[in-house]
Structure formats: structure tokens, C-alpha cells
Amino acid sequence: MKNNLRLLLLAAAPGLLLASAGVARAQTAPATPAELGAPGIGTLPLSLKEAIDYAIKSKSTLQATRLAEQTAKAKVGEIRSAGLPQVNVAANVADNFKLQKSLVNFGALGGGASATTLTPGDIAAAQNGQTVNLGTVTLPTEPVPPQAFAFGLQWAGNTSASVSQLLFDGAYLIGLKAAKVYEELAQKQTQQAEIDVVEQVSKAYYSTLVARERLSLLARNVQRLDTLLYQTSETFKAGFAEKLDVQRLQVQRNNLVVEQQKASRLTELSVALLKFQMGVPQSQTVQLTDSLSNALVDAGTLRRSLGGADFNTGGGANGLGDLPVAPAPITPNSDAQRSQDQQTALSGARTGQLAAAFNYNNRIEFSTLETQQALAGLDLANRRAGAYPRLLATAAYGFSGSGQTAGDLFAFRGPNSRTGNGFSNQNWFGFGNVGLSLQIPVFDGFRRKYLVQQSRIQQQTIEKGFETLRQSIDLQDAQSRTSLINALDVLDNQRANLGLAEEVARVSLIKFQEGVGSNLEVISAETSLRETQTNYYAALYDVLVAKVDRDKATGVLYRKANN
Structure with missing residues (x-):
């Protein structure tokens, strides 16, 4: 602006x-x-x-x-x-054909002398993005080292609406x-x-x-x-x-x-x-x-x-x-x-x-x-105003989802969705936030000084x-x-x-x-x-x-x- x-x-x-x-x-x-x-x-x-x-x-x-x-x-x-409200709507879909992996120390999850049951088959299934049910067992003599795991699913989506209102500038x-x-x-x-x-x-x-x-x-x-x-x-x-x-x-x-x-x-x-x-x-x-x-x-x-x-x-x-x-x-x-x-x-x-x-x-x-003189005065005031803080009110609301396939992502299963055995099967989750954004210029290398x-x-x-x-x-x-x-x-x-x-x-x-x-x-x-x-x-x-x-x-x- x-x-x-x-x-x-x-x-x-x-x-x-x-x-x-x-x-x-x-x-x-x-x-x-x-x-x-x-x-x-x-x-x-x-x-x-x-x-x-x-x-x-x-x-x-x-x-x-x-x-x-x-x-x-x-x-x-x-x-x-x-000075009017600024409203934006965004949506995106991503195919994470190669999921990013992170190291996780599963040996410390059980605490004390116990740990989580983890077989090579479980590790392979988790790395491929499959669901793995883990159990607690006594720690072996040599604990399992940290393993690389991919968090999230191959297909991910996000849609949101945000609004901001200038309060002072x-x-x-x-x-x-x-x-x-x-x-x-x-x-x-x-x-x-x-x-x-x-x-x-x-x-x-x-x-x-x-x-x-x-x-x-x-x-x-x-x-x-x-x-x-x-x-x-x-x-x-x-x-x-x-x-x-x-x-x-x-x-x-x-x-x-x-x-x-x-x-x-x-x-x-x-x-x-x-x-x-x-x-x-x-x-x-x-x-x-x-x-x-x-x-x-x-x-x-x-x-x-x-x-x-x-x-x-x-x-x-x-x-x-x-x-x-x-x-x-x-x-x-x-x-x-x-x-x-x-x-x-x-x-x-x-x-x-x-x-x-x-x-x-x-x-x-x-x-x-x-008229030129009046505008020149306003130009000077505008450059001086660069030292003033800028305050905005913000708000956003949206949904994010994921799935193993594109069809699974666009199934749009809500919180009431259940599998055949009664487990929750939700794949889209809502989020929202409101807040204030305060921007205070502190030092710009004397740029504003020379502009003035x-x-x-x-x-x-x-x-x-x-x-x-x-x-x-x-x-x-x-x-x-x-x-x-x-x-x-x-x-x-x-x-x-x-x-x-x-x-x-x-x-x-x-x-x-x-x-x-x-x-x-x-x-x-x-x-x-x-x-x-x-x-x-x-x-x-x-x-x-x-x-x-x-x-x-x-x-x-x-x-x-x-x-």
C-alpha cells in the first residue's frame, strides 16, 4: 500500500x-x-x-x-x-511422492526397562506409510537405534479463508x-x-x-x-x-x-x-x-x-x-x-x-x-510516517486433510466417520485463529532518513x-x-x-x-x-x-x- x-x-x-x-x-x-x-x-x-x-x-x-x-x-x-477488509481464500493439493523422513528413538518410548515392540516388518510398513500397531515389551540387551520414519501421507490438501483489517497505518x-x-x-x-x-x-x-x-x-x-x-x-x-x-x-x-x-x-x-x-x-x-x-x-x-x-x-x-x-x-x-x-x-x-x-x-x-506543492508536502509526510507502527487485525479459518491416495484424500471424511471395527476414520480437520499483527520499524540503515x-x-x-x-x-x-x-x-x-x-x-x-x-x-x-x-x-x-x-x-x- x-x-x-x-x-x-x-x-x-x-x-x-x-x-x-x-x-x-x-x-x-x-x-x-x-x-x-x-x-x-x-x-x-x-x-x-x-x-x-x-x-x-x-x-x-x-x-x-x-x-x-x-x-x-x-x-x-x-x-x-x-483501508477496507482484505479477504483471501486459498486451496492447495500436494502429491508427496517422496515423503520427508525424520529419525525417531522408539527405544525410549516405553521408559524404564520396557520398550515398544518393533520388528523389521513393522519398520518397513511404517516407512511405506502404512499403519503399524506397536506393543510394549521388555527392553532387549541392546536397545534399538533411532529409526527413520515418514510422517504424513502421500496426498495432502488444505483450504482456508483469511481476513485482515488495517487498524492503524x-x-x-x-x-x-x-x-x-x-x-x-x-x-x-x-x-x-x-x-x-x-x-x-x-x-x-x-x-x-x-x-x-x-x-x-x-x-x-x-x-x-x-x-x-x-x-x-x-x-x-x-x-x-x-x-x-x-x-x-x-x-x-x-x-x-x-x-x-x-x-x-x-x-x-x-x-x-x-x-x-x-x-x-x-x-x-x-x-x-x-x-x-x-x-x-x-x-x-x-x-x-x-x-x-x-x-x-x-x-x-x-x-x-x-x-x-x-x-x-x-x-x-x-x-x-x-x-x-x-x-x-x-x-x-x-x-x-x-x-x-x-x-x-x-x-x-x-x-x-x-497542487504540486501540496502533494510534495504529503509525500514528505508519507515518508516520515514510515517510522510509525502498523497494526492489523487478522483472522483465518480452514481445513486440512491427507490420504494414502487421491481418492482417499477427496473422500472428505468428517469427525463422525468410523471404520468397520469402530475406529475413527476422519481425514479432514478444521483449524482457526484470530489475532493482532503489530509491525514496528526499528532500523532500516538510514534509508528513511535519506528519503525524507x-x-x-x-x-x-x-x-x-x-x-x-x-x-x-x-x-x-x-x-x-x-x-x-x-x-x-x-x-x-x-x-x-x-x-x-x-x-x-x-x-x-x-x-x-x-x-x-x-x-x-x-x-x-x-x-x-x-x-x-x-x-x-x-x-x-x-x-x-x-x-x-x-x-x-x-x-x-x-x-x-x-x-
């Missing part, structure tokens, strides 16, 4: 990695894995919430983690079973305390895996949304360029445009069609990645019901929540600032200001209020490490891990905050550039149609527009991914997914 408890406690050693959502909704609920394989299931509509719910229920890695959680519960049951009491903590650890490991799945599905879903939106935009660009190519071709036929203008537009259209085909394949790949992250078969058709407009958040509110809303820095709550102005004169920083700047940098640019509000327990890794030292070192290692984990969480918090703010600023810039590029393309086209602009100017404007569109959607995806990373860093990703 102590070995089992030891295995349980060691399961919480350092190096651990990372609740199903299941919220009802008014729309169509996502199909289950069994339903996907059923006939009649066509396109599977998925919002982000539905995609996350489906992945949490059906992702194979999560199912494996939940099986590990069930294994942990079964292990706890194994530990608890040591320090390791078992500690095991009961560790049971609940061990289950919590398994549950937190499952929750860590669920958080990872939420992150993966969210990023894959956003990637598919962005790819789908960009593909739609490319289709509109091709349509617009086709219109321009047609108009230019007609103008060329009328003699008001050069053939070179048509050819330039044709080259531009060919490049745009190739880009559209590449974007289409990348969109299919994004959908395949989303299916993989959800655990959906690749053969299943899915339809994303969310849009980018629903996925985006208010940048100003988000910046204020990050503690980085400063209009004068160009990255304020309202986005980019006004046009640059002359910089203010640089004045030397005071010592107090430099110290404040250092603290701000170390805290990831968090204000004092936000830094104080950060709760490390929101991170599952921190909570898991706390190892547990203490393990506990200290976990305590050091808290500081490392805090620093790691602080760094992730700072990185996610900075990445999100930067991504928002880039998105604002790309959104502004997109508006400018669209306006430039519109004006260039009007000038070309009115005959005051060149075809080359239109092509250059269209190229710049597509490049700006690509940059805008890349910035848009970066914001969505940075938001997911930010939610994970602050420990609210799983909670938001459930909401």
Missing part, C-alpha cells in the same frame, strides 16, 4: 505540462462525432463558440487527457481500498488526504489541455475568417480589373488608347488571377487546419457563421484596458494621433524618474493599479504548481519554481500587452493606408478615363492597393492572434470561451 501511495505522490513531480463548455444556444447545436458519420449530415455550421465547444468534446488529445484523469481516479480508489491516513489533491491535479491537467485547444481553435478560426475575407476581396478586385480591361480594350479599338495599355492591364489581370487561386488554396488549407484543431473529419463540410466584424473588438476600449491609452504617443485610445509636431526639448531625467521608468519597463509597462490587479491564480499553471531529505529538496525545488513561474507569467503578460498594442497600432496604420490607397486607385482610374492620366499610373495604384489590402488583412489577423495570446496570458481565455 505504501508503494502505491508513493506512485500516487510521485505523479506530481515537476515537469507537468497544461470542463467542457457545453452551453445551450438557440441556433443549431454542433453535431457530435457520431452524428457526423451518420447519413444525412451535410454542411456543419460553426460559430467560434460552437467550434470551441465541439473541439472540447471531440478532440482526440483531450479525450486521451480525460482518460488519464479517469486513470487518476482509479488510482485513488486503489489507495483507498487498502500513518501512510494510509496520508493517502486519504492525498486522494482529493491528486484528483484536483488530474482535473487541472485536463483544464490546461482544454485551454490549449481553445487557443488553437480560436487562432485557426480567425485565420479562416481572414483568408475567406481576403479571397472575397480579391474576387472583387478581379471583377473591377476585368471591367477596366474591357473599357480599355474598347477604347483601343476606337483608336483612343494604345495596345500597350491593354497588354499592361492583361498582365496585371493574369497576376491577380494567380494570386486569387493561391488565396483560394490557402483558404482551403485554413479550413483543413480548423477541422484538424477541432477533431472534425476532413471529409466533413463546414460553414463558418461568424464574420470579422463580430470578431473585432473596440480598439479604444481595449487600449484603455491595457493601460496604454495615450493619444500623444500616436497609439492612444482613439488610434493614431494627429500629424507629427515639433518634439519637445529633451530634459535630463531625474533619479526618481529613471527609477520609475525602470520599474515600468520591468512590469511590462503596467500601471501600478493594473499590476496590483493581476491575479496569478488566474493562470492554470500557477494553480497546478500549488529527498522529499524536502523536492519541496524546496517546487517553492523555487513559484518565483520562476511568476517571472515567466510577468514576462508573458508584458509580451502579450506589448504585442497587442503594437498590433492595434499597425492595424490602425494599415486601415488608414487602405483608405488612402483606395482613394488613390479611384482617382487614378478617373484621370485615366478622362484622358488626363496614364495607364501606368492606374496599374501602379492598383498594385499599391492590393499590397495595402494584403498588409491590412495581415495586420487584422495579427490583432486577433495577439488578443488570443493576451487572454491566455491573463488566464481569461477559457472563461471567455465558455461565455
Whole structure:
């Protein structure tokens, strides 16, 4: 039992990695894995919430983690079973084809001047396991030496039932305390895996949304360029445009069609990645019901929540600032200001209020490490408990029998059995006992001493891990905050550039149609527009991914997914 408890406690050693959502909704609920394989299931509509719910229920890695959680519960049951009565039933049959012999001094059995009558025939019969009736006679001048005799019969059997009940064991009491903590650890490991799945599905879903939106935009660009190519071709036929203008537009259209085909394949790949992250078969058709407009958040509110809303820095709550102005004169920083700047940098640019509000327990890794610490303490107590005595109550009852042949053994003759001449003929006899078993460890060569030292070192290692984990969480918090703010600023810039590029393309086209602009100017404007569109959607995806990373860093990703 102590070995089992030891295995349980060691399961919480350092190096651990990372609740199903299941919220009802008014729309169509996502199909289950069994339903996907059923006939009649066509396109599977998925919002982000539905995609996350489906992945949490059906992702194979999560199912494996939940099986590990069930294994942990079964292990706890194994530990608890040591405190219940232990009942055993045993039975055995032996063929003593060569009986063990012992020397017996028959000459001393009679005492005084008498002895037992013993002839060579009697000795031979006894050695062969036969019954010999002995009589008392006067001792001969030379007494008979000790003779070898076989006790017992060739066939022997035994059957018994025993029960034991643990009355006191320090390791078992500690095991009961560790049971609940061990289950919590398994549950937190499952929750860590669920958080990872939420992150993966969210990023894959956003990637598919962005790819789908960009593909739609490319289709509109091709349509617009086709219109321009047609108009230019007609103008060329009328003699008001050069053939070179048509050819330039044709080259531009060919490049745009190739880009559209590449974007289409990348969109299919994004959908395949989303299916993989959800655990959906690749053969299943899915339809994303969310849009980018629903996925985006208010940048100003988000910046204020990050503690980085400063209009004068160009990255304020309202986005980019006004046009640059002359910089203010640089004045030397005071010592107090430099110290404040250092603290701000170390805290990831968090204000004092936000830094104080950060709760490390929101991170599952921190909570898991706390559980590890609790189990390490129980491991130490378990090893110390090895010095305590162990008390058990025992009881046994059974029957043993013997016979000259197998048939004689299995005749099962009880105490009322008699031979023809009235002698007892019983061959099976009952036995029973009750008692207490006390085990007191006295000296084990200092083994327990060194085991306790190892547990203490393990506990200290976990305590050091808290500081490392805090620093790691602080760094992730700072990185996610900075990445999100930067991504928002880039998105604002790309959104502004997109508006400018669209306006430039519109004006260039009007000038070309009115005959005051060149075809080359239109092509250059269209190229710049597509490049700006690509940059805008890349910035848009970066914001969505940075938001997911930010939610994970602050420990609210799983909670938001459930909401």
C-alpha cells in the first residue's frame, strides 16, 4: 500500500505540462462525432463558440487527457481500498511422492526397562506409510537405534479463508488526504489541455475568417480589373488608347488571377487546419457563421484596458494621433524618474493599479504548481510516517486433510466417520485463529532518513519554481500587452493606408478615363492597393492572434470561451 501511495505522490513531480463548455444556444447545436458519420449530415455550421465547444468534446488529445484523469481516479480508489477488509481464500493439493523422513528413538518410548515392540516388518510398513500397531515389551540387551520414519501421507490438501483489517497505518491516513489533491491535479491537467485547444481553435478560426475575407476581396478586385480591361480594350479599338495599355492591364489581370487561386488554396488549407484543431473529419463540410466584424473588438476600449491609452504617443485610445509636431526639448531625467521608468519597463509597462490587479491564480499553471506543492508536502509526510507502527487485525479459518491416495484424500471424511471395527476414520480437520499483527520499524540503515531529505529538496525545488513561474507569467503578460498594442497600432496604420490607397486607385482610374492620366499610373495604384489590402488583412489577423495570446496570458481565455 505504501508503494502505491508513493506512485500516487510521485505523479506530481515537476515537469507537468497544461470542463467542457457545453452551453445551450438557440441556433443549431454542433453535431457530435457520431452524428457526423451518420447519413444525412451535410454542411456543419460553426460559430467560434460552437467550434470551441465541439473541439472540447471531440478532440482526440483531450479525450486521451480525460482518460488519464479517469486513470487518476482509479488510482485513488486503489489507495483507498487498502483501508477496507482484505479477504483471501486459498486451496492447495500436494502429491508427496517422496515423503520427508525424520529419525525417531522408539527405544525410549516405553521408559524404564520396557520398550515398544518393533520388528523389521513393522519398520518397513511404517516407512511405506502404512499403519503399524506397536506393543510394549521388555527392553532387549541392546536397545534399538533411532529409526527413520515418514510422517504424513502421500496426498495432502488444505483450504482456508483469511481476513485482515488495517487498524492503524500513518501512510494510509496520508493517502486519504492525498486522494482529493491528486484528483484536483488530474482535473487541472485536463483544464490546461482544454485551454490549449481553445487557443488553437480560436487562432485557426480567425485565420479562416481572414483568408475567406481576403479571397472575397480579391474576387472583387478581379471583377473591377476585368471591367477596366474591357473599357480599355474598347477604347483601343476606337483608336483612343494604345495596345500597350491593354497588354499592361492583361498582365496585371493574369497576376491577380494567380494570386486569387493561391488565396483560394490557402483558404482551403485554413479550413483543413480548423477541422484538424477541432477533431472534425476532413471529409466533413463546414460553414463558418461568424464574420470579422463580430470578431473585432473596440480598439479604444481595449487600449484603455491595457493601460496604454495615450493619444500623444500616436497609439492612444482613439488610434493614431494627429500629424507629427515639433518634439519637445529633451530634459535630463531625474533619479526618481529613471527609477520609475525602470520599474515600468520591468512590469511590462503596467500601471501600478493594473499590476496590483493581476491575479496569478488566474493562470492554470500557477494553480497546478500549488497542487504540486501540496502533494510534495504529503509525500514528505508519507515518508516520515514510515517510522510509525502498523497494526492489523487478522483472522483465518480452514481445513486440512491427507490420504494414502487421491481418492482417499477427496473422500472428505468428517469427525463422525468410523471404520468397520469402530475406529475413527476422519481425514479432514478444521483449524482457526484470530489475532493482532503489530509491525514496528526499528532500523532500516538510514534509508528513511535519506528519503525524507529527498522529499524536502523536492519541496524546496517546487517553492523555487513559484518565483520562476511568476517571472515567466510577468514576462508573458508584458509580451502579450506589448504585442497587442503594437498590433492595434499597425492595424490602425494599415486601415488608414487602405483608405488612402483606395482613394488613390479611384482617382487614378478617373484621370485615366478622362484622358488626363496614364495607364501606368492606374496599374501602379492598383498594385499599391492590393499590397495595402494584403498588409491590412495581415495586420487584422495579427490583432486577433495577439488578443488570443493576451487572454491566455491573463488566464481569461477559457472563461471567455465558455461565455
